[in-house]
Amino acid sequence: MINVSANILAAGLLLLSVPVLVACQESELTNPRVDVASATATDNHDLAELPSAIRGKPSAPISVEYVIEGTPVAGQTVELELTFTNSHDGSSIYVSYRSADADALSFVTTPAEKMPIIMHKENGRGKGKHRLRLVPRKEGRHYLNVLMELETEMGQLVKSTSIPIDVASLGAQLQNKPDRQTPQRDVQVDSEGEAIISMPAREE
Amino acid sequence: MFLLFTSLLLVACGKSDDDDPVASSSSTMSDQGSEAGDPVTVSGKVRYELVPPFPNCSGLDYASAELRPIRGATVHLIDANSSELIDSDLATESGDYALQSTAQREVFVRVRAELKQVGSPAWDVDVRDNTSNTNTSLGSRPLYVVDSNSFTMGDSDQVRNFTAATGWDGASYSGYRAAAPFAILDTVYEVMLLVLEVDPAAQFAPLDIFWSTNNSTFRAASLNTGINSGAIGTSFYVPQLNSLFLLGMEDDDTEEFDRHVIAHEWGHYFEDNFSRSDSAGGPHSLGQRLDMRLAFSEGWATAFSGMALNNPRFCDTVGSQQRMGFGIHMEYDQFGPSGWFNEISVLSILYDLWDTQVDGADVSSLGFQPLFDVLVNEQAETSAFASVFSFMKALKARNPEQATFIDSLLAQHSINGPGLDAYGSNETNDASAPDVLPIYTDIIPDGTPVTLCANSQFDGGYSGNKLSEYRYLRMLVTNPGSYIFSISTQSPASPLPPPGFDCTDPANAGDPNNFQHSDPDFLLVRRGQVVAAGQSCTANSEVTTADDLPAGDYVISLLEFRYADGNTPPDFPEQSCFEVTVSPGA
Numbered sequence: 001m002i003n004v005s006a007n008i009l010a011a012g013l014l015l016l017s018v019p020v021l022v023a024c025q026e027s028e029l030t031n032p033r034v035d036v037a038s039a040t041a042t043d044n045h046d047l048a049e050l051p052s053a054i055r056g057k058p059s060a061p062i063s064v065e066y067v068i069e070g071t072p073v074a075g076q077t078v079e080l081e082l083t084f085t086n087s088h089d090g091s092s093i094y095v096s097y098r099s100a101d102a103d104a105l106s107f108v109t110t111p112a113e114k115m116p117i118i119m120h121k122e123n124g125r126g127k128g129k130h131r132l133r134l135v136p137r138k139e140g141r142h143y144l145n146v147l148m149e150l151e152t153e154m155g156q157l158v159k160s161t162s163i164p165i166d167v168a169s170l171g172a173q174l175q176n177k178p179d180r181q182t183p184q185r186d187v188q189v190d191s192e193g194e195a196i197i198s199m200p201a202r203e204e
Numbered sequence: 205m206f207l208l209f210t211s212l213l214l215v216a217c218g219k220s221d222d223d224d225p226v227a228s229s230s231s232t233m234s235d236q237g238s239e240a241g242d243p244v245t246v247s248g249k250v251r252y253e254l255v256p257p258f259p260n261c262s263g264l265d266y267a268s269a270e271l272r273p274i275r276g277a278t279v280h281l282i283d284a285n286s287s288e289l290i291d292s293d294l295a296t297e298s299g300d301y302a303l304q305s306t307a308q309r310e311v312f313v314r315v316r317a318e319l320k321q322v323g324s325p326a327w328d329v330d331v332r333d334n335t336s337n338t339n340t341s342l343g344s345r346p347l348y349v350v351d352s353n354s355f356t357m358g359d360s361d362q363v364r365n366f367t368a369a370t371g372w373d374g375a376s377y378s379g380y381r382a383a384a385p386f387a388i389l390d391t392v393y394e395v396m397l398l399v400l401e402v403d404p405a406a407q408f409a410p411l412d413i414f415w416s417t418n419n420s421t422f423r424a425a426s427l428n429t430g431i432n433s434g435a436i437g438t439s440f441y442v443p444q445l446n447s448l449f450l451l452g453m454e455d456d457d458t459e460e461f462d463r464h465v466i467a468h469e470w471g472h473y474f475e476d477n478f479s480r481s482d483s484a485g486g487p488h489s490l491g492q493r494l495d496m497r498l499a500f501s502e503g504w505a506t507a508f509s510g511m512a513l514n515n516p517r518f519c520d521t522v523g524s525q526q527r528m529g530f531g532i533h534m535e536y537d538q539f540g541p542s543g544w545f546n547e548i549s550v551l552s553i554l555y556d557l558w559d560t561q562v563d564g565a566d567v568s569s570l571g572f573q574p575l576f577d578v579l580v581n582e583q584a585e586t587s588a589f590a591s592v593f594s595f596m597k598a599l600k601a602r603n604p605e606q607a608t609f610i611d612s613l614l615a616q617h618s619i620n621g622p623g624l625d626a627y628g629s630n631e632t633n634d635a636s637a638p639d640v641l642p643i644y645t646d647i648i649p650d651g652t653p654v655t656l657c658a659n660s661q662f663d664g665g666y667s668g669n670k671l672s673e674y675r676y677l678r679m680l681v682t683n684p685g686s687y688i689f690s691i692s693t694q695s696p697a698s699p700l701p702p703p704g705f706d707c708t709d710p711a712n713a714g715d716p717n718n719f720q721h722s723d724p725d726f727l728l729v730r731r732g733q734v735v736a737a738g739q740s741c742t743a744n745s746e747v748t749t750a751d752d753l754p755a756g757d758y759v760i761s762l763l764e765f766r767y768a769d770g771n772t773p774p775d776f777p778e779q780s781c782f783e784v785t786v787s788p789g790a
Contacts, residue, residue: 053485061489
């Protein structure tokens with residue numbers, strides 16, 4: 001059983017890997033800034049508190065966690081239990097689902113364009129569940145896109161979460177449709193030795 | 205007029221005929237005959253397609269896509285056979301370029317997703333793919349470029365205009381999303397103009413922006429894995445990397461045309477490189493009651509996006525075919541309880557200080573310069589934590605004639621302006637909750653104990669960044685020297701781990717004794733610099749000695765680490781109370 005929280009940015013976890021990446025970057029700053037290097041040197045677990053923690057965009061106060069029941073196998077139905085949370089006022093939200101590649105991941109029953117999720121309140125937040133049945137058609141990683149909508153006094157707030165479904169093979173039931181035809185972006189090296197991704201310009 | 209001035213400044217690094225003897229020989233765009241061996245010019249415009257959102261932010265309006273100049277980007281002329289770089293230029297404010305080669309050469313034009321300028325002002329912005337060449341350092345990941353088809357220079361000058369297109373076919377992105385990196389680059393160009401208006405010699409630290417069609421709202425377990433795979437969860441700024449990461453997966457969440465989102469994240473870059481942020485970062489949703497440092501940082505970043513783009517409607521599009529979205533109107537929207545802990549309150553106040561529209565208490569305008577001056581001076585150096593209080597205290601001191609106006613804006617958002625100081629000492633808005641006020645508790649470094657409580661009442665997700673999860677202390681050191689900081693948990697009462705239990709032993713990583721006890725942690729900060737930290741995993745206490753503390757004002761942030769740890773059991777109490785002492789050391 002795979003149990004995954006799709007809440008964004010558990011800052012502590014994310015930041016644990018940052019020092020590894022810092023070593024890759026060279027940017028001597030000439031402008032006034034706060035140096036927190038002395039703090040990172042002594043941290044063990046509490047990196048979330050550092051003033052230099054990552055800072056994300058504003059988002060709607062709704063989230064989803066999910067459980068994929070069983071191991072997804074191509075050609076076999078797999079079931080997801082999704083738990084939605086409204087941390088604003090606990091009211092119901094609306095949800096819509098979309099397979100990023102319908103040839104690779106399809107619904108057993110086409111879900112409604114937009115379905116209400118009835119919430120029950122827990123500690124001032126609303127929680128609601130929904131079950132969804134999918135049929136992976138091809139092995140590999142495929143995404144289920146979940147769009148959540150919340151009506152508020154400020155208007156409609158929305159939030160998208162993509163859920164990866166990692167599909168193992170079951171040879172006989174595979175559909176051998178080609179992958180979605182999105183142009184590949186080849187990495188090249190230019191004459192200066194720099195890696196580039198070249199895309200075509202349209203001439204007017 | 206001033207905007208025009210700074211716009212010209214931003215492309216001042218573009219090649220001029222005066223500093224290029226080759227260029228001076230042919231600068232027109234008309235066909236001119238050329239002798240064999242003489243240089244010939246190819247010139248024209250480089251542009252990208254910008255897809256605006258619908259006015260109510262209900263998705264991207266592809267039918268209204270417009271051509272915009274790729275301002276300030278590097279344009280190369282490259283030999284199509286040898287790949288040799290022949291000539292280079294920077295696109296002007298209107299996207300014009302001019303490049304030269306000898307006649308009859310087979311060439312192509314390349315536009316690089318970068319802004320480069322040395323001197324004063326200076327900047328260095330790249331747009332790269334974080335999900336390619338993942339065995340290399342981030343700064344070496346591939347840069348996006350668009351290339352023209354190859355063509356022959358011929359014997360005469362010629363005009364060629366190139367466009368980076370969206371790749372949208374009416375239903376999906378079936379083509380190359382070539383416009384994306386240039387749309388991102390142009391938003392950065394736009395926001396830098398606002399800073400250059402008030403600081404024409406600004407030195408912008410190098411900035412890498414990472415965007416990929418693989419960047420999705422799925423979040424990997426670690427940042428490293430997420431960056432390499434695209435499972436980044438959301439768009440964000442990482443201070444340690446001085447980099448932005450932007451979502452790009454279609455039908456999920458794409459940012460290349462969400463100009464406010466890009467500008468918001470750039471606002472965080474500004475904080476770190478021109479001012480200061482003490483934000484703990486982490487998840488934050490609209491309407492939540494946040495740690496005051498987070499509330500100010502996020503409120504600033506969103507307000508800045510409105511100022512820099514001269515558009516008060518923050519818009520973030522998402523969903524299938526990018527047909528959904530939500531907006532924040534900086535003039536009108538309020539969400540959740542008003543106050544110093546609400547990012548929307550902060551952004552509304554800051555935006556109203558800048559804008560010239562009269563509404564409600566917003567009867568005046570300071571413009572950007574006074575806000576900038578405070579951010580790069582007092583806010584960067586305040587002895588308090590950087591918050592709306594430290595900012596407004598300095599703003600009022602610098603602009604006493606606007607104090608009444610500022611106070612009325614603060615009052616509109618339930619912040620007590622009269623008598624305000626950098627520590628919020630006069631604040632009376634307690635968010636109708638315990639363990640919120642006073643914002644700072646004074647502590648004397650003579651061993652006198654202070655008791656205070658932290659509370660996770662506004663945090664349902666172990667984010668550890670909501671209002672009352674951190675508590676603050678303020679301390680004046682008059683005698684330089686060593687001091688012993690001691691924190692002990694008074695409640696919740698829980699049995700200590702078994703004798704000999706070592707929480708630092710990796711073998712005990714999964715032991716419940718690591719998660720079920722109170723774990724107080726603290727940082728000692730002097731004018732934004734962390735000078736000591738007590739962050740052990742010891743249950744119920746923290747003892748740290750800070751040596752050689754100079755005299756001066758200090759602040760302490762105190763956190764119950766259980767609130768920031770996803771391993772904390774659900775029945776862990778909402779409130780933790782501590783006794784804190786600071787005593788002279790040996």
